[in-house]
Amino acid sequence: MSEVVTAHDEAHHNSTGIDTRKLLMWIFLGSDCLFFGSFIATYLVYRNRSLVGPYPSEILDIPLTTISTFVLLMSSLAMVLALNYTQRDKPVAGRYWTLATACLGAIFLGFQVYEFNHFVNLGLTPKTNMFGTTFFVLTGFHGAHVTFGVLWLLTFAFSCLTTSLKERAIIVLSIIGFLMIFFATLMSDWLHVIPHVPFNTVMAVGGAGALILLISVILLRKTSTPKGIAESQTMNLELSGLYWHFVDIVWIVIFTIIYLVSAKDVAPIIGM
Numbered sequence: 001m002s003e004v005v006t007a008h009d010e011a012h013h014n015s016t017g018i019d020t021r022k023l024l025m026w027i028f029l030g031s032d033c034l035f036f037g038s039f040i041a042t043y044l045v046y047r048n049r050s051l052v053g054p055y056p057s058e059i060l061d062i063p064l065t066t067i068s069t070f071v072l073l074m075s076s077l078a079m080v081l082a083l084n085y086t087q088r089d090k091p092v093a094g095r096y097w098t099l100a101t102a103c104l105g106a107i108f109l110g111f112q113v114y115e116f117n118h119f120v121n122l123g124l125t126p127k128t129n130m131f132g133t134t135f136f137v138l139t140g141f142h143g144a145h146v147t148f149g150v151l152w153l154l155t156f157a158f159s160c161l162t163t164s165l166k167e168r169a170i171i172v173l174s175i176i177g178f179l180m181i182f183f184a185t186l187m188s189d190w191l192h193v194i195p196h197v198p199f200n201t202v203m204a205v206g207g208a209g210a211l212i213l214l215i216s217v218i219l220l221r222k223t224s225t226p227k228g229i230a231e232s233q234t235m236n237l238e239l240s241g242l243y244w245h246f247v248d249i250v251w252i253v254i255f256t257i258i259y260l261v262s263a264k265d266v267a268p269i270i271g272m
Contacts, residue, residue, distance in 0.1 A: 043134040048265045050129035056265040068111035075104035102153040160233040174216035180209025
């Protein structure tokens with residue numbers, strides 16, 4: 001099997017000695033740096049120039065965003081473990097950590113959904129002022145990248161780390177269970193993103209989702225995936241890992257500029 005994998009990998013190498021797929025990914029990430037760089041530069045240019053509120057100091061919640069940042073950084077650790085176990089041809093552990101990475105990414109998106117909803121309730125929208133426009137465009141663009149990454153990882157776990165219909169059905173079941181918990185959390189009175197939902201309904205949806213997720217996680221411990229399948233998918237997972245780590249690094253920059261540097265911005269700078 002290793003000889004087949006080696007021959008397959010050599011077919012994708014070019015004169016530079018680098019896998020063509022990896023080279024194209026680096027080119028894509030380089031071009032993406034230009035997009036994020038332009039949005040970040042725009043935010044800095046128009047920083048503290050809003051003529052009306054609310055201003056960053058009035059609405060930014062540093063502790064909450066710190067937690068969501070920690071969740072996203074832990075997803076990078078999960079990605080490293082997913083790649084490690086996949087390289088060692090351990091499909092069960094590889095699936096667990098790939099799904100864990102997607103799960104942590106989805107939790108980060110949940111934080112972002114809550115934050116956007118909270119800001120809108122406080123009167124900040126993309127049309128309110130310059131801060132609202134640059135904030136929503138920059139963080140929304142990053143959120144779109146995280147969403148794509150989550151879908152990529154779920155697709156990878158479903159199509160590349162499984163071979164039987166039973167395993168794929170269990171993965172779909174686990175996703176359904178997680179989504180039920182996710183939406184139950186958004187319906188809770190604590191977050192109030194989806195309002196006016198009875199408490200009993202929230203508990204029923206969340207409890208059923210937790211039970212489904214627990215059963216699916218237990219069932220995923222057994223695998224019928226043939227030896228060598230996980231190992232052959234190493235490069236595909238490595239490409240998604242490069243993308244995921246890039247998204248995490250970009251968020252560190254965004255978190256620093258918006259939530260740490262701009263957190264005390266109150267009034268506009270007049271005459272500049």
